[in-house]
Amino acid sequence: MKIKKILVANRGEIAIRIMKTARKMNIRTVAVKTSFEPFAMYLSFADEIYDICENPSEIPVFLDIEKIISIALETGANALHPGYGFLAENAYFAQKCIDNKIIFIGPSPDAIYKMGNKTIARRLALKNKIPMAIGSDGNISDVEEATTIASKIGYPVIIKAASGGGGRGMRIVRQVEEMEKMFLIASKEAEKAFKDPSVFIEKYIENPKHIEFQILGDTKGNIIHLGERECSIQRKHQKLLEEAPSYALDKNLRNKMGEMAVRIARAVNYYSAGTVEFLLDADRNFYFMEMNTRIQVEHPVTEIVTGIDLIEQQIRIASGEVLKFGQEDIKIKGWAIECRINAEDVQAGFAPDPGKIEKLILPDDPYVRVDTGIREGSAIVANFDSMIAKIIVSGKNRKEAITNCKLALDKVWIKGTKTTLPFFRLLVRNQNFQDGNFTTAFIEKDLDKYFYYSEYEEMLAAWFATKLFIEENLLVDSINVDFENGKEMSPWLLNKRMSQF
Amino acid sequence: MNNKLQINKLYTLSSENRKFSFSVPLKNKIRIGKRDYIVQLKSDDKFGTYILWKNRKYPVEIIKSRQNKYEILFNDISYTFTVETPFSLQRMKVLSSKKGKVEQELIKAPMPGKLIDILVREGANILRGEPMLILEAMKMQNEILSPVNGKVIKVHAKANTNVMKDDVLVEIKVE
Numbered sequence: 254m255k256i257k258k259i260l261v262a263n264r265g266e267i268a269i270r271i272m273k274t275a276r277k278m279n280i281r282t283v284a285v286k287t288s289f290e291p292f293a294m295y296l297s298f299a300d301e302i303y304d305i306c307e308n309p310s311e312i313p314v315f316l317d318i319e320k321i322i323s324i325a326l327e328t329g330a331n332a333l334h335p336g337y338g339f340l341a342e343n344a345y346f347a348q349k350c351i352d353n354k355i356i357f358i359g360p361s362p363d364a365i366y367k368m369g370n371k372t373i374a375r376r377l378a379l380k381n382k383i384p385m386a387i388g389s390d391g392n393i394s395d396v397e398e399a400t401t402i403a404s405k406i407g408y409p410v411i412i413k414a415a416s417g418g419g420g421r422g423m424r425i426v427r428q429v430e431e432m433e434k435m436f437l438i439a440s441k442e443a444e445k446a447f448k449d450p451s452v453f454i455e456k457y458i459e460n461p462k463h464i465e466f467q468i469l470g471d472t473k474g475n476i477i478h479l480g481e482r483e484c485s486i487q488r489k490h491q492k493l494l495e496e497a498p499s500y501a502l503d504k505n506l507r508n509k510m511g512e513m514a515v516r517i518a519r520a521v522n523y524y525s526a527g528t529v530e531f532l533l534d535a536d537r538n539f540y541f542m543e544m545n546t547r548i549q550v551e552h553p554v555t556e557i558v559t560g561i562d563l564i565e566q567q568i569r570i571a572s573g574e575v576l577k578f579g580q581e582d583i584k585i586k587g588w589a590i591e592c593r594i595n596a597e598d599v600q601a602g603f604a605p606d607p608g609k610i611e612k613l614i615l616p617d618d619p620y621v622r623v624d625t626g627i628r629e630g631s632a633i634v635a636n637f638d639s640m641i642a643k644i645i646v647s648g649k650n651r652k653e654a655i656t657n658c659k660l661a662l663d664k665v666w667i668k669g670t671k672t673t674l675p676f677f678r679l680l681v682r683n684q685n686f687q688d689g690n691f692t693t694a695f696i697e698k699d700l701d702k703y704f705y706y707s708e709y710e711e712m713l714a715a716w717f718a719t720k721l722f723i724e725e726n727l728l729v730d731s732i733n734v735d736f737e738n739g740k741e742m743s744p745w746l747l748n749k750r751m752s753q754f
Numbered sequence: 755m756n757n758k759l760q761i762n763k764l765y766t767l768s769s770e771n772r773k774f775s776f777s778v779p780l781k782n783k784i785r786i787g788k789r790d791y792i793v794q795l796k797s798d799d800k801f802g803t804y805i806l807w808k809n810r811k812y813p814v815e816i817i818k819s820r821q822n823k824y825e826i827l828f829n830d831i832s833y834t835f836t837v838e839t840p841f842s843l844q845r846m847k848v849l850s851s852k853k854g855k856v857e858q859e860l861i862k863a864p865m866p867g868k869l870i871d872i873l874v875r876e877g878a879n880i881l882r883g884e885p886m887l888i889l890e891a892m893k894m895q896n897e898i899l900s901p902v903n904g905k906v907i908k909v910h911a912k913a914n915t916n917v918m919k920d921d922v923l924v925e926i927k928v929e
Binding site for chain 2: 600611612614663666667668671672674675701704706708709710711712713714715716717718719720721722723725726727
C-alpha cells in the first residue's frame with residue numbers, strides 16, 4: 254500500500270531526520286506539538302502540526318498509545334514512524350497501528366515481541382546456532398537458582414532484565430557473596446524500568462568490543478546486512494561515539510558475523526531496519542547480545558559508508574516494496590564517526606546540564622553531516638534526552654576521519670549549557686583510540702580524566718579572570734578609563750555600570 | 755583610588771595550583787617563548803562573547819564571580835581562579851605559614867613534559883605558592899608551585915629531563 258502521509262510519533266533530531274526523507278519521497282508528514290517544547294525545531298519540518306498543548310500531561314504524548322493512534326486517524330496519516338525510544342519497540346503499539354489500518358514503519362509486532370523479550374531471543378539464538386555467552390536457559394526465579402547456575406558457568410556473570418535493553422537493568426556479579434544483593438537489585442530495577450521483574454544470567458564477557466550489524470529485510474523474506482558499527486566508546490552502557498566500519502573486523506570476520514546477524518533476523522521473519530548487537534572478545538570470539546528492532550541513533554554512520562538512506566528503505570519496505578539490492582551490492586566505502594554532543598557536564602561525571610541554547614553554530618564542511626533538533630533559543634529540557642547534535646564525520650579511511658573529526662569538533666560553537674565536546678576533544682587525541690585499541694571498558698579504565706583543554710586555553714581563561722578582576726576592583730570608581738585596553742571593557746561590566754546610572 | 759592603581763602585578767591562581775602572573779594595566783598580549791600574541795575579548799550577535807587568540811575564537815562566559823574568585827567557562831571547560839595582588843598573596847603566604855601539621859606532600863608532574871629548571875634544593879624551606887619547578891609542556895612553560903609551606907626533603911627531578919604525568923618530582927615535609 255502506498256504511503257501518503259506519515260505521523261512522526263517522535264521529536265528532536267530523529268523526527269527531523271524522518272521528515273527530511275519523507276519530503277524527498279513526496280510524502281506528507283505530521284508532527285505533534287507538545288507543551289514541553291512548543292517552539293521545537295522539528296515542528297518546522299512537518300507539513301502539518303497537531304497541537305496538543307492545550308492538554309498538557311505529565312507523560313509525553315509519544316508514550317501514549319491511544320492518543321497517538323487517535324492523532325493518526327484524525328489527521329488521516331496512513332503510516333506512522335516511531336523513531337527511536339518511546340513506542341518504537343512496543344509490540345502492542347505496533348499491533349494497534351495495524352488494527353487501525355495504519356502502516357507501522359518498522360518490523361512486525363511478533364518480531365518486536367520476540368526480540369524484546371531477551372529470554373525468548375536467547376532461545377531463538379540457541380536454536381539457530383548463533384554464538385552466545387553461556388547462561389541460563391530461561392528466566393531465573395530466585396537467588397538459589399541464580400547461585401547454582403552461576404557456579405556452573407563460572408564467575409563473573411551478568412544478570413540481565415528479560416524485558417530490558419539499552420543497557421538498563423544489568424548487574425555484574427564477580428563472586429558468590431554478591432549474588433543475593435545483585436539479584437534483588439537487578440530484579441527490582443527490571444520491575445521498575447520494564448514492568449517485568451524477570452531476569453536471566455549470562456557469563457560476563459570481560460572487556461569486549463561492542464560490534465553491531467545493520468540489518469535490512471523486506472516483507473518478501475529478503476534479508477541483508479549493511480556491515481557493522483563499532484560502539485565500544487560508551488559510559489555506563491550509554492554510547493558516546495560510534496563508527497563504521499570497525500577497525501577490529503577483517504573481511505572474514507565481517508562476513509561470519511554478518512551471516513549470523515542475518516540468520517537471527519531470519520528466525521523472526523524480520524523486515525524493516527534492525528540492529529543485531531554482538532560482543533567481541535580479545536580472542537575474536539563473538540557473542541550475540543540482543544537485537545534492536547528500530548532505527549538507531551547511530552544509523553548515520555552506516556548511511557555514510559554504504560550510501561543507503563535507511564529511513565527511505567524503512568518507508569519503502571513498509572509500503573511493501575522489495576529490496577532493490579542484494580548482499581553483493583553492499584560496498585563499504587570510507588569511514589564515518591559519530592560524536593553525540595550532549596548537554597552534559599564532563600567535569601562533573603557527565604551530569605546532565607539542561608538549559609537554553611543561547612548560541613549554536615555547527616560545522617558545514619563537506620566531510621561533516623550534522624543531525625540535530627536544536628537551534629538557537631531551543632531549550633534542553635529535563636523531560637527528554639540531553640542530545641544537542643550528532644556530529645557525523647567522514648574520511649576516506651579511519652585516520653582521515655579522526656583528523657576531520659578533530660577539525661569539526663573545534664567548529665562546533667555552543668553557548669548556554671556545558672557539553673560533551675571536551676570529552677571528544679580528548680578522545681580524538683588519545684593514542685589508544687587512534688590505534689583502534691579500545692573496548693567498552695575504555696572510558697572507565699583507560700582514561701584518568703574525561704576532558705581535554707590545552708595549556709593555552711587555561712592561560713587565556715586566567716587572563717579573562719584577571720581582566721574581570723581589574724575592571725571590577727581596580728577601575729570601579731573610575732569613569733575615565735584610560736588604560737590601553739579600557740575600550741575593550743567586558744559587556745557585563747558595561748551593563749553593570751549602565752544600571753548604576 | 756590612586757594607591758589601587760599602583761598595583762602593577764596580579765597573580766591568578768588556578769584551583770589546581772597553577773600560577774599565572776599578569777602586569778597591570780593588563781596587556782592584550784601574551785608572551786609565549788619569544789613571541790607576543792595578541793589576545794582580544796570580543797562580543798557580537800553571532801558568537802556572543804569570545805576571546806580571539808591566534809585567529810581562533812574561544813567561547814567565554816562567567817559562571818560565578820565572588821570577591822576575587824572567578825569561575826570561568828572557556829571553550830566548554832570551567833576553571834576556578836583566585837586573583838591575588840602582590841599584597842594579598844603575601845598575606846596568604848603568611849597566614850598559611852602559621853597553620854602547621856607535620857605530614858609529607860608529594861609534588862607530582864601535572865602533565866607529561868620536559869623539566870626546564872629546578873628552583874628548589876633539598877633542605878630548603880619553601881612557602882605555599884612559591885615556584886619549585888618549571889615544566890615545559892606543549893611549548894609552554896609552566897611553573898609548578900608548592901601547595902604547602904614546608905621543607906624540601908627530596909628532589910627527584912633533574913633539569914632537562916622528560917617526565918611522565920604523575921611522576922613524583924619533589925617531596926616536601928609540611929610545616
